[in-house]
Amino acid sequence: MKRKVEKYILGEDTNPLLLSGDALEVLKSIPDNSIDCCMTSPPYWQKREYANGGIGLEKKYEEYIDNLVAICMEVHRVLKLTGSFWLNIGDSYKNKCLLNIPWRVAIELTDRGWILRNTIIWNKVKGGMDNSKDRLGNAYEPLFHFVKVNKGYYYDVDSIRNKPSGAKVVNGAVVSATGVTGVKYKRKIELSTVLTEEQKANAYNALEDILTQIQQGKLSDFRMVIKGNQRTTHSDSKKLSGRAKELDEKGFYFLKYNPKGSKPSDVWDIIPEDTQGRGEHFAPYPEDLCKNPIMLTCPENGIVLDPFVGTGTTCVVAMNMNRKSIGIDIASDYIAISNDRCK
Template identity: 25%
Template sequence: MVAQVEMEQNETSEPEATASDDAPIQVRQGDAYDLMADLPAESIDLLITSPPYWGLRAYGQEHNEEILKEWLAEDSERVQTDVPPYEWYRKHGGVLGLEPLPEWFIGHLVEILQRGAAALKPEGSMWINIGDTYFARWSSIRHDGRQGLGDNPRSRRRTPMGGFRQEKQLLLIPARFAIAMQDLRWILRNDLIWHKPNVPPRPEKDRLRLAHEHFFHFVKRPKEGRAKYHYDMDEVEHGARDVVFYDFDEAGYDEADPSYYDFQEVEEGEHDVVTTHVRSGSDGHSATFPIGLIKPRILSSCPPGGTVLDPFCGTGRSLTVAAESGRRAIGFELSAEFHEAAQKNSDQSLGQLTLELPDVE
């Protein structure tokens, strides 16, 4: 069970960079947990990101494999599924995505994102891309690279079984994450399915190939009434709209009382399923956002001249796409290597552009 998370603000720290700075792209190195709390209130129009998935890759980070034992040893009344605060977790050598249990991972991811809630404008949006994982008591952690690709070094670790954590079980991590966000008052507007037609083969012979990920669209829940947020339907993929048109006169009705389903016309196409090939990574990062997946999200959910935040920006793909689309962009990255790559890619992108960003209040 994910504990209710309260916003914690560091009153003594001074922000290194903010959404009001003039630079079209800002890339900051550090933990998103800290950097999110430094953002000015209501300064972000769109938060879009693909955080680390649970139990797949280490991204070169060192993780304390004894952390579960340490957590339980501190208090005899604790049980495995009691989720430690993220600050305790990282202080004891924990890394997001390498939690000993998926329950911990979901709790920490929600806690980090909640730290940025105050920075998101009331009419802002949050798009979170997240994939699922199969449970194995002895799991394989890639030091880098996708599962099933190349000769990337990997290590084995034992993961405790119990509850829904059973051998060969699809853990439904995206669904559990989305429900945890709903419990914190976020409104889930879409569960966009990213269909990946070129996923690498797997050796399993008793299940279908896992060829999709989830892209959740959250908006803030207002104090009263329905959620209202910026959304430009003209910028989404063709066929993704869900719009009904009526012509009552042509239908022969004297009163506007036809059945909803009698005279609807919707665009043919993928609707909330988007097919985009997995792209090769860049600068040593194997999980780079495909442009075709994120550009419609940026164009539709962030107004021109607005600010896009990616708190797990990797090598900066979302930042350059935002800037090239006439938006400001802020990225956070924990890895020094990927931060350097994101800064380089941002500089190269800006060098090829003449940006005229409107002033925003």
């Protein structure tokens, strides 16, 4: 199997490589520092009994965490320094107590060297039926983004930006994407009793420069924070906030919006998939959950790994985005389904 994996990694074939076996053992056949991105959703503890058993059926949740962390550390070994690891995992109850399994796993992984860059909240929009009468329904799951190094990892944020509205000129005045003209800011500068005359002059000049950048398409939008009119956007402490220091020294600062659009937040509204015709596999792991992570953190022609591939959703998305992929599952029946979906 190791030779087969190495041949695939070095080859040009973009059809997914699907391998049947225990994730921990199969991962050992993958060379160090060879994978660009890992996107996966392992079986949750005591939720479903998948074909051929495997992780998730442990009697104690502590054993489940230990087993999952061992697999994640193998992912750490095979991932390139430029790579990313995306882990979607749901929680479980025991004796009516929510166990916080996703966060226990995340903390253990960071203690072992992983760097957690984001916790995405997957809002499933429509939850399953919940008949409990003494708690609220569960409608979200976390998706953790881990990296091996604190800078230098591949991250193409421009690929997933929301397309912005354009700036325009109305009656000779520059108007930003959300209708900001600068008139109100000029008036606030003029009437300020806090700014010195020098600060007012600098503020006028800086505002005119920003409006020129809007007109030229270098910015799509902006906000101006002026001393005495608005508070700083994070903290008023000059020790903690560079913006607070800038506001105190200059009397103003700008919030600039990228002309390529805004990047998504860490809350994603994605409806779970439940009608893929996938037979006996019930995990509602949607293609849309994979798209942003793969686009963001795997270069074109890179390799995506899913050690719990199930019916192949991660590999299907990777293939559609012109990325190579390796999928592993303990159930040969699921590998067969994955092959059919990827043809």
